[in-house]
Amino acid sequence: MASIGIKDVSKIYNGGVTAVSSVSIDIADGEFIVLVGPSGCGKSTLLRMVAGLEAISEGSVTIGDRVVNEVDPADRDIAMVFQNYALYPHMSVYENLAYGLKNRRTPKAEIDARVAEAARMLELQPYLERKPRALSGGQRQRVAMGRAIVRKPSAFLFDEPLSNLDAKLRVSMRGEIKRLQRRVGTTSIYVTHDQLEAMTLADRLVVLSGGKIEQIGRPLDVYHRPATTFVASFIGSPAMNLVTGELHGSKLALGPALIDLGATVPTQGAVTVGLRAEDLHIHDGTKGDLPFRIDYVEELGSQRLVHGVVGDQPLVAAIPSEIPLPETASLSIATAKLHFFDSKSGQRIDWVGEGAIAASIPAMEVAAS
Template sequence: MTTLEIKQAVKRYPNGALAVKGVDVTVEDGELVVFVGPSGCGKSTLLRMVAGLESVTEGEIVLDGRLVNEVEPANRNIAMVFQNYALYPHMSVYKNLAYGLKNRGTPKAEIDAKVREAAKLLQIGDFLERKPSQLSGGQRQRVAMGRAIVRDPAIFLFDEPLSNLDAKLRNQMRLEIKRLQRRLGTAAIYVTHDQVEAMTLADRIVVLNNGEIEQIGTPAQVYGAPASTFVASFIGAPPMNLLKAQTGDGAIVIGESRIEAPVRANGPVTLGIRPERAHLANGSGGADGPPMKVDTVEELGAVRLIHGSVGGQHFTANQSADEPIPGDQVRLRLQADDLHLFDHGTGRRL
């Protein structure tokens, strides 16, 4: 069953600026879809269009089979969790959770049951009489999620809900959101600029750039077969290496080095290599790949990042910490299956 259909959605502001340019996205029942992209790419605008907080210039927003373009936000059967929690500071946690249900005329006994069930689920039962100012950031975020849960919506909308938390708490809350969404079985859209959040949370990722969709796919698809150089450079930490290269006669040429590969393209291309797929051989021998000049070594504990250049172009390789630290010059061992080719002009995958 389809929960949400965004059909050729366009958002044009009065000054003519286009924030969203003909976006098509479908969210299935129980699915968690993450909108990810850099600041200004249109992801939050698109979420606000679904919520009814931004008008739709063109296209359709269909929720549970009903066109909701002109429907007020309160009548869309959505629940939104904001970046800044949006809690009422003068109300207790209990009253914050109950407020929306009370406004809808829900019977008092039903309100109490839903509030206490959500509080138990989120482990905030001991805080029901406290004010938001008496809670930590993580506890406030749980209250904000609890307020969404009690509404029993058709879809949850998360607008960068973890950006105000420190790194450790952000990791913990990310796992809690994932478990919670799986347990409830409710569809959700999650907006973030953090590609780690996108990769770990999503059933499917929608990568947005400049108001348009670059790629839709599972985390494995987006990471393993990026549709463009933008996706390749945005998804992955560190990002994919992108090198100017030439193809022809069944080979890829980088500078003075030739890599035999079954390529059909002829002419200039952009060659992509994930850092963890760029294996090193110390010294000048032991591999027939292109040479890499090493500039800096970055120790990260279990792994280290080797930064340098290949054919005069910046390059990063990932190495296990138990391997010998390379010298100033290494050669790369590259497998044809690990290479990605992109059109030199458009940046689209070949």
């Protein structure tokens, strides 16, 4: 067990392509960190640099109190779980689990004990003599996990370990990974492109885009206070609505509506406004505040996603499915739930009114349209 320090790490390929640029993350002992971002954002490259499978172009990676930049992958005291499991096809499950220990000259009795313990934790006992090809996807995934656990390394590295599984199995394996990590308490770095996986697993999230860190924070902090428009649109499902508005003093012009914020935002003029679909409320007729033209509806069972336009900007509202859909609709939102981003840089703009969640929906003026 150890902390991991990633300091100003960059990956620049021979052709001059920068895959990761100057990333710094301090990972505490026992912490579960999830690197999340769209494909090509450099999350896997970063993980592979920690593992030693990719050379570090700039910066340093520390595991425990040892800089490991020049250390062989086998000597970094890490274990990695791969997306396609990477089980050794010619070895039985037992041999797969024991291979890493055998190569480290662990005594036979200890190998047996550790394999037995891992097999028990992962419910793999009946399959120890089988070859990987005789296992199902979920079982293979558990063997891959077992191979990491038996080593008792300083850190677990997960490279999208669940993306080859079907949706149902993914949910149960997600829970299993979380439980196991809690139990063994090993520092973990987990790479995924699935924001839901990231939210549910992480102690802290690292949102990456274009090889740079967009935001580091606890899942709920990232969800409630996204640092950039990128994070806002990436974390949360459905994605946060991002529309352009205009600030005039303490008033926000949004399409045809003019909303009184009750406080001033430290910027004026054009601004990107973020509205979470689940923070929007729908009203019959013009009782609400933002006139909303419904386009189409996605039924999800527990809720429905109503797609439509406010002014000329598309917007999604998530509403409980028992509320009947009105013919002519309008939307309202608590001003405290509005997010503001700089319209050029996309950076979050903090303001005094946010987070002060109002008990009731404040009255909003409807501009004549």
